[in-house]
Amino acid sequence: MAQKKTPPNNRGYYVRMKLLHNKHNRPQQDKNCFHKYYKWILWLSLSLYFFTSYLISNNHHNHNHNHPTPQPHHNTRTLIESNSTTTTPQLGLLKNMKVFVYDLPPKYNTDWLANERCSKHLFASEVAIHRALLTSEVRTFDPYDADFFFVPVYVSCNFSTVNGFPAIGHARTLIASSVKLISSEYPFWNRSRGLDHVFVASHDFGSCFHTLEDVAMADGVPEVMKNSIVLQTFGVLYDHPCQKVEHVVIPPYVSPESVRNTVENSPVDGRRDIWVFFRGKMEVHPKNVSGRFYSKKVRTVIWRKYNGDRRFYLRRHRFAGYQSEIARSVFCLCPLGWAPWSPRLVESVALGCVPVVIADGIRLPFLSAVKWAEISVTVAEKDVGRLAEILEHVAATNLSTIQRNLWDPETRRALLFNSKVQEGDATWQVLRALSGKLDRSYRSLRVSRQLDFDT
Ligand SMILES: *[C@@H]1O[C@H](CO)[C@@H](O)[C@H](O)[C@H]1NC(C)=O
Ligand SMILES: *[C@@H]1O[C@H](CO)[C@@H](O)[C@H](O)[C@H]1NC(C)=O
Ligand SMILES: *[C@@H]1O[C@H](CO)[C@@H](O)[C@H](O)[C@H]1NC(C)=O
Ligand SMILES: *[C@@H]1O[C@H](CO)[C@@H](O)[C@H](O)[C@H]1NC(C)=O
Numbered sequence: 260m261a262q263k264k265t266p267p268n269n270r271g272y273y274v275r276m277k278l279l280h281n282k283h284n285r286p287q288q289d290k291n292c293f294h295k296y297y298k299w300i301l302w303l304s305l306s307l308y309f310f311t312s313y314l315i316s317n318n319h320h321n322h323n324h325n326h327p328t329p330q331p332h333h334n335t336r337t338l339i340e341s342n343s344t345t346t347t348p349q350l351g352l353l354k355n356m357k358v359f360v361y362d363l364p365p366k367y368n369t370d371w372l373a374n375e376r377c378s379k380h381l382f383a384s385e386v387a388i389h390r391a392l393l394t395s396e397v398r399t400f401d402p403y404d405a406d407f408f409f410v411p412v413y414v415s416c417n418f419s420t421v422n423g424f425p426a427i428g429h430a431r432t433l434i435a436s437s438v439k440l441i442s443s444e445y446p447f448w449n450r451s452r453g454l455d456h457v458f459v460a461s462h463d464f465g466s467c468f469h470t471l472e473d474v475a476m477a478d479g480v481p482e483v484m485k486n487s488i489v490l491q492t493f494g495v496l497y498d499h500p501c502q503k504v505e506h507v508v509i510p511p512y513v514s515p516e517s518v519r520n521t522v523e524n525s526p527v528d529g530r531r532d533i534w535v536f537f538r539g540k541m542e543v544h545p546k547n548v549s550g551r552f553y554s555k556k557v558r559t560v561i562w563r564k565y566n567g568d569r570r571f572y573l574r575r576h577r578f579a580g581y582q583s584e585i586a587r588s589v590f591c592l593c594p595l596g597w598a599p600w601s602p603r604l605v606e607s608v609a610l611g612c613v614p615v616v617i618a619d620g621i622r623l624p625f626l627s628a629v630k631w632a633e634i635s636v637t638v639a640e641k642d643v644g645r646l647a648e649i650l651e652h653v654a655a656t657n658l659s660t661i662q663r664n665l666w667d668p669e670t671r672r673a674l675l676f677n678s679k680v681q682e683g684d685a686t687w688q689v690l691r692a693l694s695g696k697l698d699r700s701y702r703s704l705r706v707s708r709q710l711d712f713d714t
């Protein structure tokens with residue numbers, strides 16, 4: 260839609276667009292029809308849920324728990340496939356929040372989709388959130404009615420022809436250019452100086468837009484974004500220049516389809532025959548954060564100490580089917596790499612492997628939805644040499660509790676970005692986080708001022 264060219268004050272136009280949109284894209288009839296049957300659907304889902312829980316707990320009692328291959332408590336298949344409860348987005352929880360999505364020229368976003376990897380790789384939340392918002396009920400076509408303004412710029416899809424890594428050298432320029440465009444063609448940026456505008460920064464050091472931490476730290480958050488809200492994968496518990504901006508920590512992107520395929524192809528009995536799993540680079544540069552220099556390279560220590568230990572399944576190289584290995588594993592190591600976070604966190608949770616987080620000070624996404632302390636094991640970087648000992652202790656004490664917590668469908672749903680928002684999924688969690696920042700909304704302020712005036 261060519262909203263961009265519209266004179267910014269022509270309110271009637273937006274309203275017209277909104278009406279047109281309703282007429283053509285949101286068949287009201289379907290909605291009514293759905294409302295009529297929702298009780299039925301609810302009842303059916305609940306019965307299905309209790310029935311499957313019954314089956315699962317029976318299944319569980321019929322198995323032995325032999326260390327080192329404990330059974331997960333639940334059959335992977337049943338819970339992931341029963342998605343009937345997730346298709347009703349109860350957006351009421353989101354306080355009638357409205358988001359306007361800028362319609363930027365394709366060079367800022369969709370042109371990059373020519374490369375198929377752009378919407379699938381670990382930084383693809385910038386694409387996934389944009390897509391999900393476009394069809395979401397919180398989207399408004401009337402920017403005067405919006406609480407937040409989403410600026411869809413894809414910066415992570417310029418893949419190097421040498422090593423396949425995304426080059427993000429152009430990110431700052433592209434974002435600055437998008438802001439120049441929206442601030443000259445619309446009045447909304449200037450009126451709040453970007454306060455209610457939302458960006459995604461999904462790569463290693465989030466809003467610092469550089470893959471090397473020292474450079475990222477030196478560069479800091481671009482001046483142009485400093486007032487805005489950034490959805491970023493990077494988050495730490497200590498002071499760090501790359502989170503000196505209003506932000507929400509989001510999970511890295513893992514394709515829900517790939518997870519579903521893995522689940523469908525994994526053994527029906529849910530056997531986990533690998534005790535500790537890690538696949539990836541074993542040598543990563545040591546980090547130097549705020550002067551704290553770690554000479555020990557966590558991954559190298561793991562490799563030196565445990566390669567050859569029968570309990571550990573460690574592999575250096577990428578392998579397309581590695582998710583099936585995660586589905587077969589009890590513990591999945593998530594050591595820091597270039598950045599503290601890694602897609603392993605999401606893959607482990609989605610596939611029922613207990614994440615072993617080895618990244619001091621990491622701040623994990625969506626704390627209100629995912630009780631990380633109850634579903635994972637945290638090992639301090641300095642203790643990585645005692646990894647086997649620590650995991651043996653967990654296996655002997657509370658592993659089954661952790662696995663049971665991990666298998667909560669709500670937890671696993673919260674970390675995946677679906678192409679359409681589902682209640683409780685990752686985009687929904689982002690919206691929920693934004694609904695906690697409505698004090699930045701120009702519209703809410705105006706509405707509450709009006710209410711003050713009226714009373
Ligand atoms: C899950 O939902 C999708 C789309 O809403 C549907 O196509 C699919 O058949 C559903 N799966 C199950 C098992 O209900
Ligand atoms: C993509 O990255 C390369 C460096 O790897 C750079 O030369 C090129 O200008 C970038 N392309 C765009 C459109 O920014
Ligand atoms: C917003 O401010 C910038 C810089 O002050 C200015 O160039 C631009 O024209 C303004 N935009 C609008 C829509 O007035
Ligand atoms: C680590 O960073 C601090 C400052 O942040 C610097 O003084 C120190 O030399 C760095 N150490 C190494 C080994 O790079």
Ligand SMILES: *[C@@H]1O[C@H](CO)[C@@H](O)[C@H](O)[C@H]1NC(C)=O
Pocket residue numbers: 632633634652653656657660661
């Ligand atoms: C499991 O036990 C470990 C100590 O061995 C403890 O640190 C952790 O919090 C426990 N986790 C749960 C979920 O009980």
